[in-house]
Amino acid sequence: MKKSIIIFYFIMLYSLVQLISWGTLVIKLQPSRMAMVMGEGSVFLFLLCMGAFFLHQSIKKEDKLHEQQQNFLLSVTHELKSPLAAIKLSLQTIVKRDLDKARQLSLLNNSLKDIERLDDLVENMLLATKIENRSYSFPKEQFNFSELITRITDRLQIHSCGSQQMISLNIEPDVMITGDPFALSSVVTNLIENAVKYSGPCAEVAVDLNTVNGHPFLKVADKGPGIPDHEKMLIFDKFYRVGDENVRKAKGTGLGLFIVKEVLQNHDADISVKDNAPQGAIFEITFS
Missing domain, CATH: 3.30.565.10 (Histidine kinase-like ATPase, C-terminal domain)
Structure with missing residues (x-):
């Protein structure tokens, strides 16, 4: 992406330099064509600037989307690790310690809540993917x-x-x-x-x-x-x-x-x- 941007702006700069040099040369040889050169040069310069503007906006949008996707991956990793760590700790406590039944049930209920949290996260990701791909039919x-x-x-x-x-x-x-x-x-x-x-x-x-x-x-x-x-x-x-x-x-x-x-x-x-x-x-x- 960055390489393409550099090439584009180099071509734009080269075109601008050529426009000015050729326009100056034509005006020197044929002063009567000055109005035509200025008019066509202005149109070309306007189109060049518009192209650069839209490209810049597209690059910003792409960078923002990339940043959001990176943050999404980091967030998903955290959202997965937290309940998994809690479930692991609860099960290890039950296995390694001699707990009464009430304490065991409390740890198991907490683990079930963390499993439901994981299930919600997975369902969200699957549903979002299906909605974006237009593959979910919404049965009513x-x-x-x-x-x-x-x-x-x-x-x-x-x-x-x-x-x-x-x-x-x-x-x-x-x-x-x-x-x-x-x-x-x-x-x-x-x-x-x-x-x-x-x-x-x-x-x-x-x-x-x-x-x-x-x-x-x-x-x-x-x-x-x-x-x-x-x-x-x-x-x-x-x-x-x-x-x-x-x-x-x-x-x-x-x-x-x-x-x-x-x-x-x-x-x-x-x-x-x-x-x-x-x-x-x-x-x-x-x-x-």
């Missing part, structure tokens, strides 16, 4: 959306915050929807996991589901740092993550909200991002 059926959300929040609920409930539910019962249960479960999981991840320790995450004018309406609100206005639309791009990579604390792959956008578009649903008060972000989904 009617199902109970309230039960699906309740099941997911129960699994993601954090029980290490004393009596305080981290995920606060306000679910209207028996909200039925026609869609792909697997893909929509990925939408709900990604939104709630993001809310939990970016909120402070034991900060409340609110999940509301009801019907508005006969249409299902889902809202996920967190109390995290929030999302700047200029990034509210960019967050749905593949690999994009809010903030600077060097100072970002929360880990992630940058696939979650890309999947959310693609799945909802296939279900004719709208998603919007708003600021929460006093801080945080609110994701609102309206189904048609």
Whole structure:
């Protein structure tokens, strides 16, 4: 890529030098053709500059994509290693120590949660690949959306915050929807996991589901740092993550909200991002 850029700019510089030298020579030999030389030279120079500008923009975009892919690989490595290390430690503890049954069950339950986390990560990567390749068909059926959300929040609920409930539910019962249960479960999981991840320790995450004018309406609100206005639309791009990579604390792959956008578009649903008060972000989904 860099070699091609150097060659291109060398050719552009050579062309510019030749344009000026030949134009000067023609004007000296035939002063009456000065207007023609200036006009055609200006057009040629304009096209040359436009070509250089678009090439520069393309290179910047390619470099940005390459950087995002590198960050994605680093993030995936971290996301895989952390639960695997926790599972390994729990199993080694069970094998090497004489623990009572309650302690063994606690370690096994923690391992199951880490396995579910790994499963979510793998499913996200597979679904994102299938969506991008247009090989996923989104099989739709009617199902109970309230039960699906309740099941997911129960699994993601954090029980290490004393009596305080981290995920606060306000679910209207028996909200039925026609869609792909697997893909929509990925939408709900990604939104709630993001809310939990970016909120402070034991900060409340609110999940509301009801019907508005006969249409299902889902809202996920967190109390995290929030999302700047200029990034509210960019967050749905593949690999994009809010903030600077060097100072970002929360880990992630940058696939979650890309999947959310693609799945909802296939279900004719709208998603919007708003600021929460006093801080945080609110994701609102309206189904048609």
